[in-house]
Amino acid sequence: MDANSTRARLQTRLRGVYGTWGRLIKGENGRLDIDRQLEVLRLLRVNTFNYFIFQHKSDWEDCQRFLPAAAKAGLQVWITLLSPWQAQRRGTPFGADYQGGSYPFGVDYLAWCEAIGQVAASHPNLTCVSIDDFDHKDNLHTLTPTYVREMMVVLRQERPDIAFCPTIYGVSPLLLRDYLEFLDGVMLWWTNLDIHLGMKEWLWANKTIVAGRFPIIAGVYARSTTWHPAPPTLKTFRRCLRVAREGADGVMLFRPDLAAGAADPIVAYLMQEAENI
DSSP: OHHHHHHHHHHHHHHHHHEEEEEOBTTSSSBHHHHHHHHHHHHOOOOOEEEEEOOOHHHHHHHHHHHHHHHHHOOOOEEOOHHHHHHHOOOTTOOOTTSSSSTTTTTHHHHHHHHHHHHHHHHHHHEEETTTOOOOOOOGGOOOHHHHHHHHHTTSSSTOOOOOOOOOEEHHHHHHHHGGGOOOOOEOOOOTTTTTTHHHHHHHHHHHHTTTTEEEEEEOOOBBBBBOSSSSOHHHHHHHHHHHHHSSSSSEEEOOOOTTTSSSHHHHHHHHHHHHH
């Protein structure tokens, strides 16, 4: 299969994604509770789980345990890594030899790509890799086009059909000029957790710039963030979700409180909505 056919296949796989960004449900031992995690995802009727590899020592190992169970449940799995500027901001909790970022490989994205590619070769449901806050200006000193090109070569050595779909906050001329060849899609996030007005026009403007060259997965916040301590109201969430479904090629929910389940109003709404499908 040539490069154009492979990329078309990757983009087709990204279109129609309805997923949730990982809020891992942990057991009493601090490890991922796979059964509970899958049960809540089943109730939400998502088709994709975006597994966020954070700074917990067990996350990467637990992700590998999760993959076969997710495959049996019919779930695609994406992996999202912390970006270089996030690694700097969060420090180095595991000593001087660790440079921060997603554990255990930190900001060595070539090592990450090699490890993920090897795991993906045995797990077809691991379909996509992302880097959080990819378009933050401080990241581009590390994530140069040359470096990202090398990342993609390493990632696809053993699994040619794994996608790259980074998190961004707006399609810029620089992104299209320098990174277009690497983008199988993007997760595009509307960051106003207080109101949906303007989101439809913003999404349309970004789609116009992209002009069909890759899918846009609209990100919808279902939980508070570091820069917005209050979660969106249910009303705002519902309206943003409607805009995303109508205007984007797919939808990714940001960290609904899966552990709380129906006790969280947004999760309860999503469960009720899923029952009516």
